[in-house]
Amino acid sequence: MRLKPRVLATKSLDAEIEQLFRDRFDFHIAGDSSVASIAEAVRQVNPQGMVVRDDLPEAIAELAPSLVHIARHGSGVDVIPVQACHEAGICISRVPGGNAVSVAEWCLSQVLSLLHRIPEITHATRRDGWIAQALSHMLSIGLHAQVTVACRRPDAFRAEQTSLRFIALSQAQAALPDTEVLIPCLALSAATAGLINHQWFEALPARAVFVNASRGEIINESALCKALIEQRLAGAAIDVVASRSLGENAALWQVPQLIITPHLAGHTADAHRRNGAACLEALSESLLRGQCPQAAINPEVWPQAVRRLAIDRG
Structure with a gap:
């Protein structure tokens, strides 16, 4: 039986959405939202997919050689080193209008x-x-x-x-x-x-x-x-x-x-659930169905991401 794809979230998600992630994936959550803690979790898990709510380390591609897809839990991608991920062939998706x-x-x-x-x-x-x-x-x-x-x-x-x-x-x-x-x-x-x-x-x-x-x-x-x-x-x-x-x-x-206010404008239960559900669907597209996520901001790297995934799966 093939192992479930490894997915790491930088922070906890809506409880129901989190359970769905655990049903479909080998799901992990970083110890806290600091860059150092996320980097350590990435090194330990070597995820194939990530749900990102916080700033990622600049060297994310080197820290996670198996990473093929980063799903942004929201719309702004400034917390992701986009150029470095693009060059490494890591697909990035987001949730336009999620909150x-x-x-x-x-x-x-x-x-x-x-x-x-x-x-x-x-x-x-x-x-x-x-x-x-x-x-x-x-x-x-x-x-x-x-x-x-x-x-x-x-x-x-x-x-x-x-x-x-x-x-x-x-x-x-x-x-x-x-x-x-x-x-x-x-x-x-x-x-x-x-x-x-x-x-x-x-x-x-x-x-x-x-x-x-x-x-x-x-x-x-x-x-x-x-x-x-x-x-x-x-x-x-x-x-x-x-x-x-x-x-x-x-x-x-x-x-x-x-x-x-402490960056809480978009932090409502509805938005939390909507963003989480969108990330779940995007990572299911990429890691379970082998399809380029519809909400990808760099779909041109998908062929390279597929090759990374194939190498990781041996």
Whole structure:
């Protein structure tokens, strides 16, 4: 009887999906999500397939000579050394839109919170008491902004009528003076790293709010902090930071009118299950049925991946 293909996940999956993986594969999970722990698990398991939720070691191809398919548990592939994998003949798949609704819901919830001045009012109420804030803010709270959103999924709340406007990235800066809500939904690349800078925040009207759940590296964080401190921006909410995590003494915690959440916008049960199921199907295609995954971003390497798999199976 042929052995089950070896699959390594960098982190635990939805419980039901995880059981399906165990039924179909020789399934393993890394000890923790650090690069060092993942590297050690890769050396021990020498997986043929991987489910990736965290940053992979740059030398993943050398660490796992049997690896033929990396299934990204999500859409962004910046956690994978794509070029090195491509050169080694390792197929990479992803889940386009796997957590799109969840992220859109988070973005819209932060927009509503900022436009209704909830963080400011909560802080002031704790400081000054209930009655003073109820009276002073009663007439000033409301959603009146016409929102310009650079977001792929504005229908997360199933709105029948919207005032959303879609623009190309090349046109974005020209649109900033009329923008009241800015949500960059961008993949991290050489073209987008540091894109949202001082010029962008200076061009926005002072009443504007900024919400980011894509990648922290696309923002110049010092420019964002400066705009908030100088009150050239009404508020901001970020789910991601350039350093991937924040220590308790990080300067961002002290910035006024800034909501920070720890990269949880897409972490809902539905998104978790959807991404896991997509990875299960992709790895079943490649390792069980010998087919190139439909969601592969580099299908041209599949013949090379097949040869790697044949060598591993002897």
